[in-house]
Amino acid sequence: MLNEVLAGRFRITGLLGSGGMGQVWAAEDERMRRDVAIKVVHPQYGVGEFETQARFRREVQLAGRLAHQNIVTVHDWGEVLVDGRRRTLYLVMELVRGVSLGRRLKDIVPVPWPLAVGWAAQITLALEAAHGHGVVHRDIKPANALLTPDGTVKVLDFGVAKFMGETIGARELTVTGEPLGSPMYMSPEQALGDREIDHRSDLYSLGCLLYHAVTGTPPFTSATPWAVLRMQIDEAPVAPAERVGGIPDRLNHLILNLLAKRPEERPPDAATVHETLVTVLVEHALTSSGGETLDAAQLGRDAALPGRLLKAAMLKADRLLAATTDEIIRLRARAEHDLAARQEAAEARARRLADTSRAEGERTLAEARAEAERITEAARTTAARARMAAAARALLSHRRAGEQAAEAGAAARRIVADARAEADRILAAAREEAHGVTPARPEPVERSEAGTDAPEWFEWPAPPASMPYLRLLPETGADAETGPAHAVDEVQQAQDEWPDIEPDAQSLALATSDDAAVPRPRSQDAPxxxxxxxxxxxxxxxxxxxxxxxxxxxxxxxxxxxxxxxxxxxxxxxxxxxxxxxxxxxxxxxxxxxxxxxxxxxxxxxxxxxxxxxxxxxxxxxxxxxxxxxxxxxxxxxxxxxxxxxxxxxxxxxxxxxxxxxxxxxxxxxxxxxxx
Structure with a gap:
């Protein structure tokens, strides 16, 4: 096809490369006077049918609407006769001067992870633009990403993979006997042959590409492509951080999320992935030393978002450092001035507090003395009343004991009198019977009621001393000092000792009445x-x-x-x-x-x-x-x-x-x- 003119305007100038889908040629657009690249689909795929051409036209037109700095622009498409007898389709694209990431990964494996993250961040921008127009790439891999000399990454072949999959089928074999596509970067749903493939399949393939870049090898490899497809479906990848040291936790977690087997467990969209990747780069730029930080040229053009973010982060860090230094100097001067003022104010306040405390202490001491005198007087009054009450209770107790003793004595005397009268009656009857004289019926002896008098052996017990409250009462007994007279003396002695204290009503009642209840303690008397x-x-x-x-x-x-x-x-x-x-x-x-x-x-x-x-x-x-x-x-x-x-x-x-x-x-x- 060298020097052949396609569509009357594209002159073939050289072969750029070939692959399983066809060949890529360099050409000159004689109408627009620009260099272009033309991908010619291999004629063995049978793309000459009308229905196939319609699908190709639809996918190319969708891809042609994608205008983005990280996407290779599609200019035109057409049909060409190959070998003079077979017709096939071709695609006219922007010619990009650079190398593919596939070749770059063969030269340096693994690459520094910040550089790989910069590439992936640019690819996510391309995917975000394509997915926004409803276009799914279906074949994201290092060979389909071109790296320009100024560091810009451009993704090509949007629409081609879908066209080939619909034309041939994901599980059909090519003439070489291998599955269509790239098994090492293929998502599980693609490996299973699902027809309903969405944008999350591209995110899985991006995860495989990023894994390859930071570790030096794809997540799954084998001698046969079919074994790799089985691994993509069933096996979990080894974490990148376990293969290569120094990978940030956030990046390691992101790659494993991208490689989730179920689409719903992956990040929701390319914008989310891009945000995480840029965050990783910014954190690295802000925390690493100057010799370790990559400049913007390694991550893309100055106009690229990662480069701008890194530059802005570095400038912001410098400004923040300078502002912080100035603020520290200003705050130090202000702190010294405030410290001197506070020391002077503290000394003045301490002097005022000392004077105030001295006066307050004297006043508190006077109040405490007055309170102590009041409490002492109240305690003296309480003690006097308690002593009067105790004496009155003792008097009442002994009065009751005397009355009970008198009753017992009278009852005993009545019993003795009754016994003597009965004895005299029995003796008189006996005498008369002995002399043969019938005695006259004796007069009945008047007796006291049964159970009202105590026997002669009965002794009245002393008041119990087991209760703490009753221990306040004086002991009772036969001694004259503990009798009622002594209790009256106790009341009189208490009144003589505290003439200025009036006995309370309970004490007077106990001392003057025949009966009174035991006084209930008062809570206010508790010290x-x-x-x-x-x-x-x-x-x-x-x-x-x-x-x-x-x-x-x-x-x-x-x-x-x-x-x-x-x-x-x-x-x-x-x-x-x-x-x-x-x-x-x-x-x-x-x-x-x-x-x-x-x-x-x-x-x-x-x-x-x-x-x-x-x-x-x-x-x-x-x-x-x-x-x-x-x-x-x-x-x-x-x-x-x-x-x-x-x-x-x-x-x-x-x-x-x-x-x-x-x-x-x-x-x-x-x-x-x-x-x-």
């Missing part, structure tokens, strides 16, 4: 506990914490005191309800032990109910109550102490509730009637 918290730079407000903790302590001790009082009341009332005045001491003690067991059970149930209460009933936390201020109490210490106090108070309140329910199981107390 406060000293608490010391560490003062830190950031902590809880001290005034609020002091006030709240003091309230918690008083509330807790008041609740515990009331719970103890209820336990004592239950024990006394239980013994009173389950024994009588004639019960033995051992029986009374057994009844008291049983009451203590009921109390212990109530305590356990109260604790179980308290710790299983719902979160909605839990008290607020310390962080909810106390504000955080500068120079306050250590939050961790306050949290721990606050939790202990709220837990103790809650448990005591649960005990009170349980004991009140337990008290309801006992009969109402019946106070003994006083006798004159």
């Amino acid at each position: 406060a506990e000293p608490v010391r918290f560490k003062v830190v730079r950031q902590g809880y407000d001290r005034n609020i914490v002091d006030e709240h903790i003091l309230r918690l302590i008083v509330g807790r001790r008041g609740a515990e005191s009331e719970a103890t009082w209820l336990e004592e009341q239950f024990a006394d009332r239980y013994v009173e309800a389950t024994t009588s005045d004639y019960s033995l001491p051992a029986t009374v003690e057994a009844a008291r032990d049983e009451a203590l067991r009921y109390i212990a059970t109530a305590r356990g149930e109260a604790d179980l109910k308290f710790f299983r209460r719902p979160a909605s009933e839990a008290p607020p936390t310390a962080s909810d109550l106390f504000a955080v201020v500068r120079k306050g109490y250590d939050r961790e210490q306050v949290d721990r102490h606050y939790d202990r106090l709220t837990t103790a108070k809650g448990r005591a309140e649960a005990r009170i509730a349980a004991l009140e329910e337990l008290m309801k199981t006992l009969p109402s107390p019946e106070l003994p009637q006083s006798q004159s």
Whole structure:
């Protein structure tokens, strides 16, 4: 075909190469005065039919619409007679001066990965433009990518592979007995012969090309093409990073995603792949030293996007470095000035704080002394009233004991009188019977009611001392110092010792009446506990914490005191309800032990109910109550102490509730009637 003129305008000037699809010739477009390349399809494929020509024309026209700097431009197409007897088709394209990536990979294998990424980034631009027009290449491989002297990559043969596949079939053999296409760069769906091939097939082939460039070998190789096709369908590739060191993780991950067997697991489009590749290049340019960074000429023309991005990244890095240096100098000068000003202000503030702290300390000391005096006076008043109440209770106890003893003595005397009268009656009857005289019927002796008097051997037990509350009462006995007169003396002595303190109503009632209930403890009488918290730079407000903790302590001790009082009341009332005045001491003690067991059970149930209460009933936390201020109490210490106090108070309140329910199981107390 040398010197032959096609279509009256394309003069063949030389053979550029040949392949399985046909031959590529260099030619001159005599009409446009430019050099072109003409690909002549091999006549053995039977492309002379009308239907085949229509498909060829359609694919060439679609490819001719692709105008992009990384795509070889298609100018024209036509028919030519080969060997003077067989007709075939030809394609007129832009003539690109350069070498194919296939030849370049044979010269340098593997190539530096940044260079390979630059090539792949340009190919993705070509694929993005073609896919946007609905054109799928179907035969992306190093031989179909041309590298120009200035570094630009151009992709050729858009539309040709699809035309050949539809004409011959992906599984048909050529005259050489090999499958059509390039098995080492063919997608699994192409290897399976699927007719529905979309743009993701090109992405798989691009992954094979990039894998070859960075590792020096395609992902799958074998002695036979059919074995390679089977590997493309079934086998997973070895990660590029396992074959060659220094490959970035992002690039390694991208290549493996491109080589996914299922199309839906690959990147969605060429634009996404291009963005990732450019990101890899920019990260490399920004992190590598100057000697390792590739210049824009190695990655494409200055107008190419990767080159522009790298240049912009380097310029931006230089500007950022210069700006950062200036900012550091400015900030250092400003920091030194601010430091001097802050030091001066801190010294002045420290002096003011010292004066303020001194005055505050003196005022706090005065308030503390006044508070201590008030607490001492309150404690003195409470102690006096407690002593008066104890003495009054002792007086009442001994008065009751005396009355009961008097009743027992009278009953004993009546029993003795009855016994003597009965004895006299029996003796008189016996005497008269002995003398033969019928005695007169004796008058009935008036007896006392049965069960109202105690036997002579009965001893009244001493008040029990097992309860902590009853230990406040003086011991009872026969000694004159512990009798009622001594109790009256105790009340009088307390009034004489504290003449300025009026006894409370309970003490007066106990001292003056025949009957009175045991006084219920008052929560406000519970003394406060000293608490010391560490003062830190950031902590809880001290005034609020002091006030709240003091309230918690008083509330807790008041609740515990009331719970103890209820336990004592239950024990006394239980013994009173389950024994009588004639019960033995051992029986009374057994009844008291049983009451203590009921109390212990109530305590356990109260604790179980308290710790299983719902979160909605839990008290607020310390962080909810106390504000955080500068120079306050250590939050961790306050949290721990606050939790202990709220837990103790809650448990005591649960005990009170349980004991009140337990008290309801006992009969109402019946106070003994006083006798004159």
